[in-house]
Amino acid sequence: LKGNMIDIAIGVVLGTAFNKVVDVLVKDILLPPLLLLTDGMHWEAKRLVLREAVQVNGVTTMDEIALGYGRLLEVMADFFIISVTVFVIVKIMNRLRQKAENVADTSVATPKDIQLLSEISAQLKLQNDLLTEQAALKHQQQ
Numbered sequence: 001l002k003g004n005m006i007d008i009a010i011g012v013v014l015g016t017a018f019n020k021v022v023d024v025l026v027k028d029i030l031l032p033p034l035l036l037l038t039d040g041m042h043w044e045a046k047r048l049v050l051r052e053a054v055q056v057n058g059v060t061t062m063d064e065i066a067l068g069y070g071r072l073l074e075v076m077a078d079f080f081i082i083s084v085t086v087f088v089i090v091k092i093m094n095r096l097r098q099k100a101e102n103v104a105d106t107s108v109a110t111p112k113d114i115q116l117l118s119e120i121s122a123q124l125k126l127q128n129d130l131l132t133e134q135a136a137l138k139h140q141q142q
Contacts, residue, residue: 050066
């Protein structure tokens with residue numbers, strides 16, 4: 001239980017740091033080329049005005065009511081980039097783990113526990129084959 005709690009805490013800390021990385025990636029790397037394609041349109045400023053602000057003698061009597069859908073588009077782009085990035089990282093980690101757990105693959109060092117389990121499995125198979133042979137011999141002798 002304690003190990004799982006520590007794993008969760010590490011995941012939260014890394015997730016928070018990863019959020020900053022993705023934020024910079026989206027705002028400083030991916031959005032500027034998109035702004036070139038859209039003639040400098042900022043997504044954050046996009047909104048649908050439901051009611052204009054009412055001003056009387058320079059004093060606002062009623063505030064503007066607007067739906068800010070541009071921010072939603074920006075957050076959805078962030079989410080998509082985070083999802084793709086996490087997917088790629090998990091795929092790479094799974095490939096590396098499978099490669100490390102493959103005892104026959106000598107290009108990557110196999111963890112000791114996997115190596116020991118593989119040796120135990122081979123010994124058990126050998127022992128099972130010997131016992132099967134002995135049982136067959138006894139059966140033939142009878």
